[in-house]
Every structure is written in structure tokens, then in C-alpha cells.
Amino acid sequence: MNHILRGMDRGQNFRFFLANTTELTEEMKAIHQMSETATAALGRTAAISAIMASMMKSLKDKITVQIQGDGPAGRLILVASSTGGIKATVDHPEIELPLKTNGKLDVGGYIGREGEMIILRDLGLKEPYVGRSPLVSGEIAEDFTYYFATSEQQPSVVNLGVLFDKDGRVETAGGILVQTMPDIPEEVLAQLEKDVASMPTFTEVAQNSEDPTERLRALLPSFELDCMDEMPVFWECDCSRERMEQALLALGGEELKTLMDEDETTEMHCHFCNTNYHFSQEDLLRLIQEVNG
Numbered sequence: 001m002n003h004i005l006r007g008m009d010r011g012q013n014f015r016f017f018l019a020n021t022t023e024l025t026e027e028m029k030a031i032h033q034m035s036e037t038a039t040a041a042l043g044r045t046a047a048i049s050a051i052m053a054s055m056m057k058s059l060k061d062k063i064t065v066q067i068q069g070d071g072p073a074g075r076l077i078l079v080a081s082s083t084g085g086i087k088a089t090v091d092h093p094e095i096e097l098p099l100k101t102n103g104k105l106d107v108g109g110y111i112g113r114e115g116e117m118i119i120l121r122d123l124g125l126k127e128p129y130v131g132r133s134p135l136v137s138g139e140i141a142e143d144f145t146y147y148f149a150t151s152e153q154q155p156s157v158v159n160l161g162v163l164f165d166k167d168g169r170v171e172t173a174g175g176i177l178v179q180t181m182p183d184i185p186e187e188v189l190a191q192l193e194k195d196v197a198s199m200p201t202f203t204e205v206a207q208n209s210e211d212p213t214e215r216l217r218a219l220l221p222s223f224e225l226d227c228m229d230e231m232p233v234f235w236e237c238d239c240s241r242e243r244m245e246q247a248l249l250a251l252g253g254e255e256l257k258t259l260m261d262e263d264e265t266t267e268m269h270c271h272f273c274n275t276n277y278h279f280s281q282e283d284l285l286r287l288i289q290e291v292n293g
């Protein structure tokens with residue numbers, strides 16, 4: 001089971017969230033038949049979104065991340081719930097780009113370097129809380145670091161990674177978020193900055209060890225870290241035939257009649273999990289009668 005490990009340093013000057021989202025990322029790759037670059041983009045976004053969702057208080061709280069850059073990916077949408085469920089979709093999952101000159105996947109080229117990230121937090125209030133920030137590089141971790149700094153005034157370290165084996169399967173995926181407390185003493189902050197400056201990439205660390213404690217030690221070697229709890233993370237799409245019926249009902253009687261006359265079966269598609277729902281003419285007639293009371 002994938003999870004997020006949460007904790008603090010012994011002095012309680014910063015908190016950390018370590019995400020292991022390997023299986024979730026492999027599942028997203030299979031559902032959307034994604035290229036490696038697309039998988040890296042969605043995988044990185046899933047890890048940080050799952051971390052952000054784990055900070056939410058109520059079980060019904062949800063976070064929606066929309067990334068719209070000027071690259072070939074099109075729009076990326078990811079929904080993470082505080083219970084750990086994640087669903088995601090991207091307009092063009094199949095597109096593969098050549099590796100960058102440093103041998104890494106070109107996630108920034110795929111997403112695009114110009115664009116916007118919109119983060120909606122649904123806290124069960126009338127209106128969701130909306131945060132917006134421009135993309136910095138399209139490489140995801142930098143974009144979220146910038147978002148935390150500007151939109152939430154929260155200095156943060158974001159280190160995300162997705163690594164593939166030679167057969168193209170996701171070998172490891174996840175990341176770490178570190179956020180400082182407002183009253184962190186200067187010498188602790190300096191030490192933390194030193195660790196961060198020489199921090200290896202998440203994939204380097206994850207490649208060397210599967211053990212979360214060892215991963216944390218490799219990422220933040222100067223600190224004693226206390227783990228507090230562990231939250232599950234898993235793929236979950238909440239679509240259903242009932243929800244599709246609600247969407248059809250919202251079209252109104254006339255539109256439903258047009259659909260009914262056009263085809264023997266009307267197909268409704270869930271973009272998150274690629275499930276198709278079929279409605280026969282009889283089904284539509286029943287819905288029309290429902291609309292007309």
C-alpha cells in the first residue's frame with residue numbers, strides 16, 4: 001500500500017511529508033496508457049497533491065490541481081481527497097519527448113514552461129478556496145515550491161521523482177515536502193538550508209533504499225527526525241452510473257431527446273478512469289420522463 005509518512009524534526013522546527021506513490025503511479029500509467037514523460041509529470045503531481053490532501057482536516061475535504069501549460073500535454077487535472085484517494089487525467093497522455101541533454105525526462109517540455117497552476121481546496125464551504133500561480137519551469141517540484149511561497153506564504157522544499165526500470169515500469173515514485181515553522185531559530189534554518197543545498201534527488205535516494213527511515217536520513221542527514229503517522233494513498237475514481245445519469249439529467253429534456261434520436265446507445269465517458277457508461281434509448285426515455293416529472 002502506498003502512503004505518506006508525516007513527522008517533525010526532534011526540535012519541532014520543521015515538518016516533513018515523505019510520499020511513496022509507486023503503485024499509484026504505475027496504475028495511472030496503465031489506465032491512461034501514458035508515455036514515460038507523461039507518467040513522470042502526473043506521478044510528480046500526484047505525490048505532492050497527495051501530501052497536500054493529507055494536511056486537510058475533514059474526511060470530505062478535497063484538493064483539485066489543474067496545470068495548464070503551453071506544452072503538448074494540454075491540461076492536467078488531478079483530484080486528491082483527504083482520505084487518500086487520487087484520480088488524475090491529462091489531455092495527451094501518449095506523447096513522448098526526447099530525453100534532455102542531461103539524460104532526464106523532459107517534463108518541463110511536456111507541460112510547457114509558460115502557463116498557470118490552479119489549486120482548488122474544497123473544504124465543504126460554499127465556495128472552494130482558489131490559489132493560482134504561474135508555472136516556473138513546468139517540472140512540477142519548482143512550480144509547487146513557487147506556489148507555496150507566493151500563494152500560501154509558506155517556505156517549502158519540494159523534491160519529487162518518478163523512476164522507470166528498463167522495461168518501462170514505474171520502479172519508484174514519490175517525494176518529500178519540508179515546511180519550516182514560523183519561529184525556527186536561525187542556526188537551525190541555516191543547517192536545514194545546508195542539507196537542502198546538497199540534497200540528492202528523490203529518485204537517487206529511492207533507488208538506494210526502500211526503507212523510509214533510510215530515505216529520510218539520506219535527504220536530511222543533519223537532523224533527528226520523528227515520524228508521527230502514516231496516511232494511505234491509492235487510486236480511486238468516484239464515477240458511477242448514477243453520477244452519469246445526474247449529468248444526463250442536467251442536460252434537460254430536449255437535449256436528451258436529441259441524444260435518444262441520434263443513436264441506439266449513448267455513451268458517457270469518465271476522463272479520469274476511462275470507463276464508458278452506456279445508456280439505451282429506453283434508459284434515455286426514462287430520464288426524459290424524470291425530467292418532465
Ligand SMILES: [Zn+2]
Nearest residue numbers: 237239270273
Ligand atoms: Zn471514473
